[in-house]
Structures are given as structure tokens and as C-alpha cells.
Amino acid sequence: MRALAFAVYGLYSVLLLVKGQTSTDPITVVAKMGPYPGSSPGSVVAGTVTVSATPSSLTLLANLTGLPPSTTAGIHIHSGTSCADAANVGGHWWNATVADPWNNINYTSDTAGVGLVQVSLTAQQLGYNPQGCTGHCVVVHTSTNARIACGVLDPQPTSAPMAPKATASTSDPLPVYSPLIIIGQVVGGICLLLLITAIVLVRMEESHNSKKFEFIKMEEFGLHEKTTMN
């Protein structure tokens, strides 16, 4: 009976491990880029920056227009969480215990000011869980390092204000359950029930055995009483 209990517990542990591994699914956050707060009205940078992140790495994909033509300059995630005020955008988003990974991250625009860039950074390079980038600002620079565009990495694209869908998804994103997670949870729940049943049965068996032992002892004692009376 004990062996069964341990087997069930072992199976349950394995399932929990499998469930844990599925939580490494990438998250996707999108920043709709606009003028940097307080920048000159000449800034016309537009487009989106999409970041896909797992606990081990992130990939940043920028699709921008209105950039300074034929330019190579910086594009980074910054520590701030709002583009409303230049004072709150902050510096690069990374853990200062490691070297700044953003210093060499650039876009290159064509003669029309269009730039496409895709870069990847690891958790080791950032010193953070890359999924923590959610809610932070993305900043686009000029070749002289001036800031010309800003956007916040939101869990939902802020573009396309399509009425019914947009209102239904303005709050936090709904949790996404993969079939594997659901199966894992159901099987895990059944295993937990089996485990509890096994423990209860073992306890009942033990208590039954001890009662049997007491009964035998009492019988012996009764016999002994009879013999001493005689």
C-alpha cells in the first residue's frame, strides 16, 4: 500500500514538472511607436515594435517608417513605463550587474526612412527574465543619440481600434491554456485524489492492525486473570 502511495506521488510530481515546462511559452508584447515626449514636431516616426519573450530570451522586431534616412542608430527597451513625460522614460532596461546589452542594438534605415530590424537578447545578457519587458518603453534614437520615438510594450496591440473585439480585450489578456496544461491538471488532480485515498487506506490498515493487537493482548490478560484466580 505504501509503495502505491509513493508511485502515485511520483507520477504527480512528474506531471507538475511537465506543467511547469509548458509555462515557458513565449509572451508577445507590442509597442505602437509615436513621437518622443517633448521632441520637435518634425519627428514622424511610426510603426510597431513587437517583442516575443520567454524566460530565457527575447526577440525584438521593429517595423518603422519616418526614420532619418540611411541611418544606423539605437533602438532599445528603456526602464520607464510611460511615454507621457520624457522625465519618466528612463535609461536602458537591463540589470546593471551585467554589461549593457543595448549599446550595440541598432536599426538601419533605407533612403526612404524605412527600417526593419530583428534582434535577440538572452536572459544572461539582460540580467533579467526577458518577460519582464512587458509595460516598458521602447525608444528610437538618431545617430547622435537623440531620442525621436517612444512606445510602451503592451500585452495587446494598441493599433486597430476595432469596436467589439477591442472593448473585450482592453484589460489583462485572458490566460491561454494549452491542451497539455489542461490534461496535466486533470490527470494531476486525479493522481492527488488517488494519493489521498492511498494515505487514508494505509492509516485505516494500521489502525485496524493495532486494534487486532490490543484485542489479542486483552484476551491474553483475561486468560491470565482466570489462572491467578484459581
Ligand SMILES: [Cu+2]
Ligand atoms: Cu535608448
